[in-house]
Amino acid sequence: MTTLVSWPARLPLPTFDGYALEPQDATSRTDMEAGPARQRRRFTGTPTRIPVRWRFRDVDFATFEAWFRLKLADGADWFAISLLGGIGIAAHEARFVGQGNAPYKAVPGRGGVWIVTSVLEIRERPMLDEGALDILLAEDVSGLLAAIDALHSTVHAGLPGANPW
Structure with a gap:
């Protein structure tokens, strides 16, 4: 069993800007010739996608890039990160799925700031039992x-x- 890599403690967590929980559909729907459609649950565990945005200083962005490449195998591995959900900020297992063909997008801003956006896939969201x-x-x-x-x-x-x- 491998040890899960953790989000670097020195880096900030994602901002609220653009943050959203997007659960994937766990049901299958069949339209019937007559009467209401049938719907059933196909899976008990479905991933959730979370669009995220970070605001990094130059040194933070350099840390993020190196961590992403060296510790996450260019984003292929799962990692532990604290994220906001219905029960507050809690530990999640996540991986980068990105948008399009890129795992993340980094845009330089004024004053040595980088805006990094991506989409994370969460294995299972912590929630009330x-x-x-x-x-x-x-x-x-x-x-x-x-x-x-x-x-x-x-x-x-x-x-x-x-x-x-």
Whole structure:
């Protein structure tokens, strides 16, 4: 088993500009001669594509280029990166799929800034499990969050000696 390469900690994460989650279709649809079409799930795990954009300084872009070539085998390998999703920023396994024939596009800007755009393919997006979903569907979420905040305040601020830090 190989070790997954990580996104370099010294490089920024993608910006919000142009960021989107684009899940691939997991269903198959068959139009019928009469009546409604039939639709079924074909896959339980489908990749998600995420258009990304980075804003790099010169030294960051040089680091990115070398990392892409030397650590990712010119973008062929999967890597670990923290990305935004429905549960917040979480670890993902991603690889570059790019746009067209290029794995990424780098455009120089003013003041030694590079704008790098690409599309990442995510193996499986982290999301709520079924138990958490059932709680959120059955409970008053705002009341639940208020109770958690109140408990946090009581434990960490209200109880004497409860916080060892």
